Amino acid sequence: MAKDKKVEQITDMEVDFAQWYTDICRKAELVEYASVKGFTILRPYGYAIWENMQRIMDGEFKKTGHVNVAMPVLIPESLLKKEGELVQGFAPEVAWVTHGGSEELEERLAFRPTSETMFCDHWSRVLHSYRELPMLYNQWCSVIRWEKTTRPFLRSREFWWQEGHTIHETAEEAKAETEQQLNCYADFFEQVLAIPVVRGRKTDKEKFAGAEATYTVECLMKDHKALQGATSHYFGDKFSRAYDVTFTGRDNTLQYPFQTSWGSTTRMIGAVIMAHGDNNGLVLPPAVAPIQVIVLPVAQHKPGVLEAANGLKERLIAAGLRVALDDSDNSMGWKCAQYEMKGVPLRVEIGPRDMENGQCVLVRRNDGEKTVVALADLESAVAEQLRLVHDGMFEKAKKNLDEHIFAASSIEEAKALQERNGGFIKTMWCGDLQCELDMKEKAGMSSRCIPFRQEKLGEVCACCGKPARHMIYWGVAY
Amino acid sequence: MAKDKKVEQITDMEVDFAQWYTDICRKAELVEYASVKGFTILRPYGYAIWENMQRIMDGEFKKTGHVNVAMPVLIPESLLKKEGELVQGFAPEVAWVTHGGSEELEERLAFRPTSETMFCDHWSRVLHSYRELPMLYNQWCSVIRWEKTTRPFLRSREFWWQEGHTIHETAEEAKAETEQQLNCYADFFEQVLAIPVVRGRKTDKEKFAGAEATYTVECLMKDHKALQGATSHYFGDKFSRAYDVTFTGRDNTLQYPFQTSWGSTTRMIGAVIMAHGDNNGLVLPPAVAPIQVIVLPVAQHKPGVLEAANGLKERLIAAGLRVALDDSDNSMGWKCAQYEMKGVPLRVEIGPRDMENGQCVLVRRNDGEKTVVALADLESAVAEQLRLVHDGMFEKAKKNLDEHIFAASSIEEAKALQERNGGFIKTMWCGDLQCELDMKEKAGMSSRCIPFRQEKLGEVCACCGKPARHMIYWGVAY
Numbered sequence: 001m002a003k004d005k006k007v008e009q010i011t012d013m014e015v016d017f018a019q020w021y022t023d024i025c026r027k028a029e030l031v032e033y034a035s036v037k038g039f040t041i042l043r044p045y046g047y048a049i050w051e052n053m054q055r056i057m058d059g060e061f062k063k064t065g066h067v068n069v070a071m072p073v074l075i076p077e078s079l080l081k082k083e084g085e086l087v088q089g090f091a092p093e094v095a096w097v098t099h100g101g102s103e104e105l106e107e108r109l110a111f112r113p114t115s116e117t118m119f120c121d122h123w124s125r126v127l128h129s130y131r132e133l134p135m136l137y138n139q140w141c142s143v144i145r146w147e148k149t150t151r152p153f154l155r156s157r158e159f160w161w162q163e164g165h166t167i168h169e170t171a172e173e174a175k176a177e178t179e180q181q182l183n184c185y186a187d188f189f190e191q192v193l194a195i196p197v198v199r200g201r202k203t204d205k206e207k208f209a210g211a212e213a214t215y216t217v218e219c220l221m222k223d224h225k226a227l228q229g230a231t232s233h234y235f236g237d238k239f240s241r242a243y244d245v246t247f248t249g250r251d252n253t254l255q256y257p258f259q260t261s262w263g264s265t266t267r268m269i270g271a272v273i274m275a276h277g278d279n280n281g282l283v284l285p286p287a288v289a290p291i292q293v294i295v296l297p298v299a300q301h302k303p304g305v306l307e308a309a310n311g312l313k314e315r316l317i318a319a320g321l322r323v324a325l326d327d328s329d330n331s332m333g334w335k336c337a338q339y340e341m342k343g344v345p346l347r348v349e350i351g352p353r354d355m356e357n358g359q360c361v362l363v364r365r366n367d368g369e370k371t372v373v374a375l376a377d378l379e380s381a382v383a384e385q386l387r388l389v390h391d392g393m394f395e396k397a398k399k400n401l402d403e404h405i406f407a408a409s410s411i412e413e414a415k416a417l418q419e420r421n422g423g424f425i426k427t428m429w430c431g432d433l434q435c436e437l438d439m440k441e442k443a444g445m446s447s448r449c450i451p452f453r454q455e456k457l458g459e460v461c462a463c464c465g466k467p468a469r470h471m472i473y474w475g476v477a478y
Numbered sequence: 479m480a481k482d483k484k485v486e487q488i489t490d491m492e493v494d495f496a497q498w499y500t501d502i503c504r505k506a507e508l509v510e511y512a513s514v515k516g517f518t519i520l521r522p523y524g525y526a527i528w529e530n531m532q533r534i535m536d537g538e539f540k541k542t543g544h545v546n547v548a549m550p551v552l553i554p555e556s557l558l559k560k561e562g563e564l565v566q567g568f569a570p571e572v573a574w575v576t577h578g579g580s581e582e583l584e585e586r587l588a589f590r591p592t593s594e595t596m597f598c599d600h601w602s603r604v605l606h607s608y609r610e611l612p613m614l615y616n617q618w619c620s621v622i623r624w625e626k627t628t629r630p631f632l633r634s635r636e637f638w639w640q641e642g643h644t645i646h647e648t649a650e651e652a653k654a655e656t657e658q659q660l661n662c663y664a665d666f667f668e669q670v671l672a673i674p675v676v677r678g679r680k681t682d683k684e685k686f687a688g689a690e691a692t693y694t695v696e697c698l699m700k701d702h703k704a705l706q707g708a709t710s711h712y713f714g715d716k717f718s719r720a721y722d723v724t725f726t727g728r729d730n731t732l733q734y735p736f737q738t739s740w741g742s743t744t745r746m747i748g749a750v751i752m753a754h755g756d757n758n759g760l761v762l763p764p765a766v767a768p769i770q771v772i773v774l775p776v777a778q779h780k781p782g783v784l785e786a787a788n789g790l791k792e793r794l795i796a797a798g799l800r801v802a803l804d805d806s807d808n809s810m811g812w813k814c815a816q817y818e819m820k821g822v823p824l825r826v827e828i829g830p831r832d833m834e835n836g837q838c839v840l841v842r843r844n845d846g847e848k849t850v851v852a853l854a855d856l857e858s859a860v861a862e863q864l865r866l867v868h869d870g871m872f873e874k875a876k877k878n879l880d881e882h883i884f885a886a887s888s889i890e891e892a893k894a895l896q897e898r899n900g901g902f903i904k905t906m907w908c909g910d911l912q913c914e915l916d917m918k919e920k921a922g923m924s925s926r927c928i929p930f931r932q933e934k935l936g937e938v939c940a941c942c943g944k945p946a947r948h949m950i951y952w953g954v955a956y
Binding site: 032034035036039040041042043044047048050051067068069070071072073074075076079091092093094095096097098099100101102108109111118121122125126137141142144146157158160 | 510512513514517518519520521522525526528529545546547548549550551552553554557569570571572573574575576577578579580586587589596599600603604615619620622624635636638
């Protein structure tokens with residue numbers, strides 16, 4: 001039986017947002033399901049987006065003195081259990097290795113769900129003096145968390161990420177690191193992914209298992225649901241004490257260092273899809289697009305057209321851009337649809353008439369805007385259009401965010417606003433866990449963060465009426 | 479109790495080569511043992527070497543059209559078992575995941591020892607037409623093989639590698655790919671790592687489980703033992719048939735693609751240590767050295783010295799080099815020893831007298847050669863010296879290789895030569911497994927490869943006296 005590839009339509013996002021998302025993941029060839037339940041394969045086009053994200057982030061991490069390492073993927077159960085809160089948080093999701101070759105292991109080994117324990121164990125053996133601090137480490141790897149329900153990029157039993165782990169001489173330095181890395185993520189979301197974020201602190205209920213404080217960047221998707229973008233944690237010296245990480249201080253006494261960790265994952269690809277995509281497919285920010293410019297020859301059988309198209313491609317590659325040319329036999333309509341599905345930020349068209357006029361046509365993916373440019377100005381015009389693509393995407397996403405933040409003064413009002421509009425619902429909050437649980441139970445929303453930029457919406461908690469301590473954002477989250 | 483870091487001597491390689499190797503791994507801060515038996519941690523300096531290797535290799539792979547993907551790390555046992563030879567080869571070394579969270583899995587999952595099975599499973603679902611071929615995939619990841627005895631970089635239960643996997647329309651294309659990638663490895667060893675290699679084919683006994691043919695680059699260490707550098711495999715359509723990977727061919731019939739895989743690992747760092755290191759520590763090829771040039775100020779308390787040293791550093795960074803400056807309070811002697819231990823290819827010294835004379839001193843790590851250069855010529859002089867470091871390292875390693883290849887015409891002679899000199903022993907060979915087993919049993923040597931460059935040393939097999947089919951290299955290998 002012969003198999004033939006078919007081009008199919010994707011579901012409209014207004015009809016079924018979840019199906020629209022899945023359709024893009026598959027049709028843009030980002031991921032494919034594996035034969036292991038709950039696991040996904042990052043296909044070349046999806047992985048190329050991740051590679052671009054990695055390259056840019058890794059460069060930023062290194063600018064601030066971070067270095068990469070590789071820790072073992074398996075963690076002995078006893079080591080994982082040394083810090084009580086962490087293991088309680090992760091134990092239900094751990095995959096266990098129990099056999100090596102034909103022998104059963106004396107102690108079972110956890111596939112890392114996160115690596116604080118391994119870093120601490122390592123530091124307990126190599127750290128000696130305050131002169132060696134800070135240690136600013138990061139690793140790129142995959143982790144496993146045995147989730148019940150999974151969705152490509154958003155929730156997968158295995159996912160790819162970076163996990164930064166640092167230790168510092170003082171609490172102040174560690175806190176500054178936590179904030180610096182949160183801002184690094186926020187800048188990455190806004191300046192690279194064109195996704196505006198809300199920066200804030202997680203509540204005690206929502207913070208990382210074992211952390212003293214967790215900071216987060218929260219963003220809003222096109223269906224007005226919230227997505228946690230990346231997080232940064234401050235641990236104090238809790239893990240240092242649990243894992244006996246010590247150093248000789250300036251005063252010659254033995255001290256415990258202060259610790260942070262911070263992570264971002266392939267879930268960011270899911271954020272890009274849902275923050276920018278449309279009913280024609282993916283819309284990629286130029287900075288991470290595997291192909292930034294697709295060159296399409298019009299009437300390519302006419303003399304000189306292919307050569308001209310190739311010339312444009314070569315010029316743009318020489319200008320440092322990621323460029324492809326499609327000179328296949330497929331129709332112009334098919335090609336346009338194909339590269340729209342793939343989210344290529346800019347299309348360059350050139351045909352016989354353009355050649356006569358010494359021009360080509362640039363078409364932006366995000367808003368369909370066409371610009372005719374003189375061939376002599378190609379490089380600068382393309383750079384300008386790519387900048388406009390990024391800016392246009394950011395502005396549109398910012399408008400979506402700004403127009404979907406609503407103030408409420410009671411749980412009922414918060415619930416009604418969420419049901420009507422989605423988005424972030426901001427209220428005053430007393431800080432009690434019970435109010436957070438009430439909001440979840442009665443309005444179906446979790447706390448997203450206590451934004452750094454506080455507003456005074458009133459005097460009392462929207463849930464219990466007691467004096468308020470914070471303004472907080474609530475939402476329905478991925 | 480205060481802990482203080484001590485600088486210790488390393489064992490001389492002539493006294494105890496294995497201990498010398500371990501000492502370098504630890505003292506140059508490349509790796510550290512983990513609390514999981516048989517697992518190692520790649521520390522920042524060791525990982526930085528790997529990152530440089532990755533960047534260069536990845537660039538080469540992409541030049542020839544390869545793309546990166548990420549496959550799941552866990553493989554269902556039933557999937558792993560579909561191809562009989564592969565699973566027989568790897569089953570004794572597989573780590574098994576049997577529990578996810580609190581539940582026991584219905585089918586146990588293998589931590590990938592290699593990923594042919596996952597790639598085939600994926601291709602069986604996404605490949606449709608000859609127009610999609612070839613698929614030229616690669617992934618960077620870690621694998622686990624449950625080895626009994628382990629040594630840093632050389633044999634570790636977890637190691638980091640790249641595994642290329644490709645499928646092609648015809649056997650000829652797949653064979654060409656296998657050779658192309660072997661040559662890519664050979665060029666990397668010689669032009670990047672400064673390690674000369676012997677290229678050849680593995681015997682049936684030594685080839686990869688399930689492969690039709692395995693090609694290898696073999697190199698020689700300073701103790702005259704052999705090390706397999708990297709391998710490239712041709713599978714024919716064996717796996718395609720086992721995993722039902724098919725495509726519609728040009729003639730509209732259903733066909734099986736032809737497959738290759740090829741891999742190189744963090745073991746290459748072990749090769750660099752043992753091919754180039756000396757009794758003062760590591761000697762790194764400039765192309766992969768995390769620090770290519772260390773700038774040391776002489777009499778740094780004297781006015782202007784630190785500024786001058788900083789100026790040199792900035793100029794060399796601007797010239798695209800990886801440069802560090804050590805202005806710590808440690809003595810000049812300690813610093814020189816430290817950067818020799820770390821294998822930094824070139825040392826730049828500048829002090830008050832140099833400044834007066836408008837010069838600085840360059841010292842090569844590999845042979846200790848000093849050159850005084852005018853400050854005006856810094857960039858070109860440093861580039862030239864780094865080139866000479868690479869060339870000098872390669873020539874020395876090439877001399878070691880060339881002087882340690884010996885011809886033998888009997889097992890006894892081969893054994894005597896190996897015992898006296900080490901190195902590669904070349905003989906004629908009939909091609910029979912029994913002769914290979916005899917050589918192993920009587921002379922303690924495994925076959926390393928059947929070199930592409932054949933020589934006719936005689937008419938008959940050195941082991942059995944029957945007509946010879948190949949000239950083959952034997953050795954004691956890591």
